[in-house]
Amino acid sequence: MxxxxxxxxxxxxxxxxxxxxxxxxxxxxxxxxxxxxxxxxxxxxxxxxxxxxxxxxxxxxxxxxxxxxxxxxxxxxxxxxxxRLSFEVTSSGTSGSFSRVGFDWGCVLAEVPMVLRLGFYHKLVSPRPANYVILGYKPGRQDKMGVARTMFGLTHFAPPLSRFYALRWKDGGYVPDLEGAARRLARCARSPFPARIVAFPSYLWFGMQQIEELGLSMRLPRGSKILLAGGWKQHYAQEVDKPRLYALAERVLGVKEEDIHEFFGAVEHPVFFNTCKKHHFHIxxxxxxxxxxxxxxxxxxxxxxxxxxxxxxxxxxxxxxxxxxxxxxxxxxxxxxxxxxxxxxxxxxxxAGLNDITTCAAGAAELLGKGEMP
Missing domain, CATH: 3.40.50.12780 (ANL, N-terminal domain)
Structure with missing residues (x-):
């Protein structure tokens, strides 16, 4: 076709x-x-x-x-x-109903140039290696969640030196490790290579708040970026406006507003939406x-x-x-x-308030809520 x-x-x-x-x-x-x-x-x-x-x-x-x-x-x-499928992904992996969407090989051959084209346009692609801290699920054979695939995909815009996941599969379920994530960020701050944080906005906000409440801050290396995938989900009542989120990221992590990128999409619509420099999702x-x-x-x-x-x-x-x-x-x-x-x-x-839908972010939030920052 x-x-x-x-x-x-x-x-x-x-x-x-x-x-x-x-x-x-x-x-x-x-x-x-x-x-x-x-x-x-x-x-x-x-x-x-x-x-x-x-x-x-x-x-x-x-x-x-x-x-x-x-x-x-x-x-x-x-x-x-x-x-005939290349792979299949789901919209939720912990509880509730979920979508199953298959990807054909023709789709993959069309999707890759789209992602690269937009990645270059938004200056996400870099030949310089980076250390990744992912506040999300570690992908594996036990799940096919689209969000895990997306977050893993975002770690390829710059060659990965390392990947740390805050949610890991253990003994039949995901286990949060926020303390480990904070330690890894501290190590990234001492590295000569930039760091890239991949996270849901709510997880980033709550994590940075806890770090600041402990009186801690760090300066990630120059060229570090924050890549935000997804929305606030069931934390919508606690959602903060973007200027507050960006200001906290600069105070706690030393990452400036121009180095924060947000993405929008869905398992059922895997087109790459990336915010512009004014933080808007142009079609x-x-x-x-x-x-x-x-x-x-x-x-x-x-x-x-x-x-x-x-x-x-x-x-x-x-x-x-x-x-x-x-x-x-x-x-x-x-x-x-x-x-x-x-x-x-x-x-x-x-x-819109469909209470019977449980999303991947909602499930992850429940798990991360069990973890504690150091």
Whole structure:
């Protein structure tokens, strides 16, 4: 399916108008593939009277059948036999329901150049080795969590000298080691090589607070970065604004605001969203976002708050062309940002309140809550 490669090998990573034609062709081909190979998706399309040839303009993307992420947490659907998959990931690994999303080899060949292109654009790629401290799960055969894969993937933008994980698998479960993480950061501060911290924002905030309360601080080497993946999840009531988080990182770790990067994505939508220098999530050419009314699901204009609908033709193995998240957000014209990008940017406000969804971050938070800082 060359239309997918043609889109994801696009060099102009934020040129939405210039990529519209490629995006629409890839979406039509992707939908046609799922209709042919996935009975459940075909039934949904037939029930809605949808066919791929209805997608001729960007506005027509709203006609795509929208499957909520909750659907994938309760039903396993596939457009490809398992033996043809490159790998499979899940959205949660500790408790509750979870999505299972398969990745085909064509997806991998499209995803790698996308990640590298955006990594270079945002100056994440460096030939200088780094020591990594990951406030998250250590990947292994015992789980297939997408968040573990994402965090592990982020350790490849600079050659890893070492990787330390705050959550490790032991005796059938994950065991937190926050004390070890603090010790490793202290060692990183004495190293001539930069450090890179990969973490959920909430874990970083709580960890740095405890370090500061103990009267401790450290200065990580020049070139060190903080890479934040995911949101505040069930800690949304304790969420702090970004300036406070960045200020604490500079006080406690010596990492300046320009060296803090945030990422947004989902197992069901593994497109690389990275904040710009103004800390906004501009939509890359490999994705489109529709904000929908929470009651009618009709598309909303720029600036209005609703449910976030994510669209990409990246995956053939699972019918996730158009998925509805349980996130509330809104879009803003790119020109309002001031970073130079003209692509609209997405602001996530929080979860819509689906209590029966347990996320990977929620499960990890429970585990990390059992640990104590030194």
């Amino acid at each position: 060359l239309s997918r490669q043609t889109l994801f090998w696009l060099s102009r990573a934020y040129d939405l108008p210039g990529s519209d034609g490629r995006f629409l062709r890839a979406v039509r081909d992707n939908c046609a593939y799922h209709i042919k190979h996935c009975p459940e998706y075909r039934a949904v399309c037939q029930a809605e009277g949808f066919s791929p040839d209805q997608v001729q303009t960007v506005d027509d993307l709203a006609k795509l059948p929208v499957l909520p992420t909750l659907f994938f947490k309760r039903h396993h659907v596939s457009s490809m036999p398992r033996w 890359p050419a490999y994705s489109r976002v529709i904000i929908r009314d929470v009651r009618t699901l009709e598309p909303l204009p720029m600036g209005e708050v609703g449910l976030v609908n994510l669209i990409t033709p990246l995956i053939n193995a699972t019918p996730v062309t158009s998925v509805m998240t349980d996130d509330l957000g809104y879009l803003t014209p790119g020109e309002d940002c001031g970073c130079g990008l003209t692509a609209p940017f997405l602001t996530i406000l929080g979860r």
